[in-house]
Amino acid sequence: MKKKIVLATAGLLSVIVLGACSSGSNDEIATMKGGKLTVEDFYNEAKKEQTNQSLVRNMIIYDVFENAYGDKVTDKQVDSEYKKQEKQLGDSFESQLQAAGYTKKSYKDYLKQSLAFQEGLKSHVKLTDDDLKSAWDSFHPEVTARVILASSEEEAKDLKKQLDEGGDFAKLAKEKSQDSTTKEDGGKIKFDSQSTEVPAEVKEAAFKLKNDQTSDVISAMDSSSYQTNYYLVKMEKNTPKGNDMKKFDKEVKQIAQDMKLADQTFTSKVIGEELKKANVKIKDDSFENILADFLNTTEESTNQSSDKESEASTEKSTEASTEQSTEASQASTEESE
Template sequence: MKKQSFKLAVVALLGVITLAGCSGGKSVATMKGGKITEDELYTELKKAPESSQLLTGMIVNKITDAAYGDKVDQKEVDKEFEKVQDQNGGKKPFEDLLKQNNLDVKTYKENIKSNLAFKEMLKAHLKITDADLKETWATYHPSVDAQIMVFDKKEDAEKALKDVNDGKDFTTVAKEVSKDEVSKKDGGKVTFDSTMATKPEGVLLPEQVKQEAYKLEDGKVSGIVESQNMQTGTDSFYIVKMVKNEKKGNDYKKYEKELKKITEETKMADPAFSQEVLGKELEKANVKIEDDQFKKILDPYLPKKEEKSDKKDDKKSDKKDDKKSDKKEETTESTK
């Protein structure tokens, strides 16, 4: 199969080479007997399925940068860049990674700016109502302080829980045996609410673990809570100690700021909302596709226009129907 694939690739390449000299544009490659021009390369690249997606992305970047780029602070771009850089081993390793992907620092920062401009575009279309806040409130729980231990095996969790119940310090046990490397060094301390955000960052807490934690009074320890690991798909076993549990009560107004932030983030992460906003912005920007091959690439994003029926035609149709019914009635009377 590998040899066959290689032969097909060579044949395809030879097919491209034979086109050399047929089109204009700057040369991309030269060889004995011909050359490959930018026009030829563009023609071949257009055939790739990814070309439509690439062009759509370029169009979106252009309209968001033009309309919302000035709302993006360069400090925010630099901050986001440094964050990604740190996550990838620091300055030198990250620059090497960029080179491997035919990118540089400047280009990557431009991509970050485009992404932030896209977020600004979504924000410009956000309208949060009291109904939205109340919907978020239904599943919201305020931030709580707790301690956790995580295990791969139930028997290890059972032993740790027995040690804690027998009087051993939860912090000490967590440091010694918990499998959660992010939280164990601080005795399993975590802060979390009903969103995905936690302190420290990187601690993964399944919903069922959170729900069990919310039931605990300050100082109380849960039983073993079994859950599927969100990263590996394997079973994990949690023990939670509540440090400070804030009850949410009945007044959502007290948490209006937090609820608004969560609601905004939820809406902005909704693909349907993003598509709706993008459709409006594409229409506003009056995007016109000049290349026939790509004429319809934006159709999935543009608002569906309802076909307006011609009122005059409707009236004519109604009159014709009335005449037909009258004739039927006359025919029926005559037969009687």
Template sequence: MKFKKLGLVMATVFAGAALVTLSGCSSSDSASKDIITMKGDTIRVSDLYKEAKQFPSQPTNTLLQNLTFDKIFTKDFGKEVTDKDVNKKVKSLKDQYGSQFASALQQQGLTEASFTPYMRTQMLEQAAIDHEIEATQYTDANLKKAWESYHPDVTAYVVSETSKDAATKALDAAKKDDAGKASFEKTNAANKVTFNSTSTTVPTEVQTAAFKLKNGEFSSVIESTSASTGATSYYIVEMVKSSEKGSDMNKYKKELKNVIKAEKEQDTTFVSGVIAKYLKKNNVTVKESAFASIFSQFTQTSSTSSSK
């Protein structure tokens, strides 16, 4: 299990030399020295050292980014992301991974104690991204674009085989007669699923073929190669309940918004632009030259996007 940074591409190189430079000051000067300033707050060397003790496996650049994001997003979204919300999310993940939870955290350089503040920062970032999507992305143009490729729920048997030959034999047997069809449906009862065009569990090629079927019809053998594993599977689809989306886009507005939201959350240019917006809003300034470029990935991406 890998805990992702909600679309943010964080720096992965330790700034160890910079810490050595900072620690060269006298102990009192070092602890009180500003590294980053912002409206109404600051991050000092002492804050960085405290964070490094809590997250010893995290790169220094990432520690400073997280400290900054936690402060600036708390100003706008601290009331939305409560301790109760964070604890509920942590408990949900802990229940989900059971006995593997501690080892999953360890792989990411985290402990159960440090995971809670880590999750809080994640949720604050997500709140900022969600707010920006709500405020700027649910336009008529974006909704119409999402509508063009959207298909509502259908129910079908979706069966995969590891070879084309096996899939062909299974399809021929199912289409032979009513008994063959009944046997196919009984054998594959667990593979009867409901999905729409936003599904991430049914391959795109399978969706495209399925949406063309009428009730009771079988597809041809559908070949699909996984982008993550490279493995090729061969699918058979029998449509149980098809659907037509009709012409009323407003009927599916909630689903279309979910399509837009999912796309924007994966759009690194958009996410970087959100981060850049809040960095600018809070007048975030890096005072220590050793860390001068830690936010450049956000500000540069934002500038490139806005110039297009």
């Protein structure tokens, strides 16, 4: 269950081309009978490509967030994230950096921008009681278990039969598990509801187990290969969360924040607000619509807020008018009497 990370492509060729051509360069790329191809010609075509449109959009957003929140990101955080990526990718780290067009320095620059972007999003998070309740409902404390990743469904069923007949789970994990990160320790692993190294299907089944209980065969889709994997889990220590959310206040708030940051509507709204705050203006008509999705989201949110305020104002006005009408009617009745 080793986590796989694919480094984002830097798009260095596009950056170089777009940067070099921004001043209208007439440097020749190629000549031919009756004509020539200049860097500017290439630029005018390249900027129409969707990939480059997205690249420019992302560059603008990252620059805006780095300018606003970059001072909240320390070198220590960047180095820590760099080492984390290096550890997760192992021996392939350097080659993946090169394949993605990064140097050590440029990748650290990218990480700083990414962290600044996260800091900017977090600064807009305002957790409500409903947010915390949703987080609490999905939360499960850390458990200690043993896991076997079988080579096939048939093998998983055979292993399950052996376990039901008294087989030793740890011994079978060492002999048969395809999970290289846990098999040497007899499949032993710790995880909670937010752990990413364990498939959701495995976590869901595991949390239902009592101590020393073994699951049935669990099928789970591998998101990277789109193949179905088959697991067996034995629970060693399952700690119920109980009913007191305050005991896990820190964990629940972190989950609620993560859920908010994963909400595309929320992130789009924040990006739009930051773009407006930075007074971003698109000068090249070829890119005039690259930020429309974010800016429109902000406008819709503002309009919805205005509509609610207008509705509230109308309700108050109606209530006041009704009260005045009632009072006038009562006064008229009293005079008549």
